[in-house]
Amino acid sequence: MAAPAREAVIEVRGLVNRFGSQVVHDGVDLDVHRGEVLAVIGGSGAGKSVLLRSIIGLQQPAAGRIRVFGCDLSSASEAQRAEVEQRWGVMFQDGALFSSLTVLENVMVPMVEHQPLPRDLMEEIARLKIALVGLPADAGPKMPSQLSGGMRKRAGIARALALDPQILFLDEPTSGLDPLGAAGFDELIATLKRSLDLTVVLITHDLDSIYACCDRVAVLADRRIIATDTPARIRDHTHPWIRDCFGGPRGRSAQQAAALSAAVAPSGG
16 A cells, blocks of 8 residues: 655745856755654755745745645745745855844744744743753853854844744855754754654755764655655765765765664664
């Protein structure tokens, strides 16, 4: 018996993006299933971040359709779109925090904009989100410039979680981090997904992250999604870019590290 189809919370069909004469996407189709961590990978200039910006409405596509929670965002009213936007959170590269606000104030920004509450309640919620992403309590009063790169990224996730979203978008979350910091971030993503029942869309080039915390991988190449599968199966794809990426030294190293981690992990039960 065939397995039941999983619910798609994001549906992209026939997406076209172009900048002048440069075509970045030419018929992108993608489904993101509820409760999964999906990595979107591709070479430099493949349009990974452009795809993310298209889904969240920061990039107007030339053609195609995007549905989130069944809502066609291209034809949605302002009120409908605002309702959907409150059900996702976004962490941009390096956290993209407001430099003139403290970490606590940064985390409060979505609440102030969408769900204004008494300030003491918003501060309490913000402190909970800061703790949730593994930052110390004394990070709240600090300015972003006083934090390390990894701490700024965690603060960015805390802000993305401010409205208790169902979908979390992460743009290159481990970029620029040392191996230990990147591994800690992978663990955080997996923990948040499990504990908050999140759907996570991860824009990345980090093969270690793909093996550590991703359920599926979507590969952007030739201006389309050329393959979507589990990390274990995607590496056997015959497309030259996938073969070079997953079969090269970094891909083999990431695969070996994942196998070792699985071998030494305590068994459940």
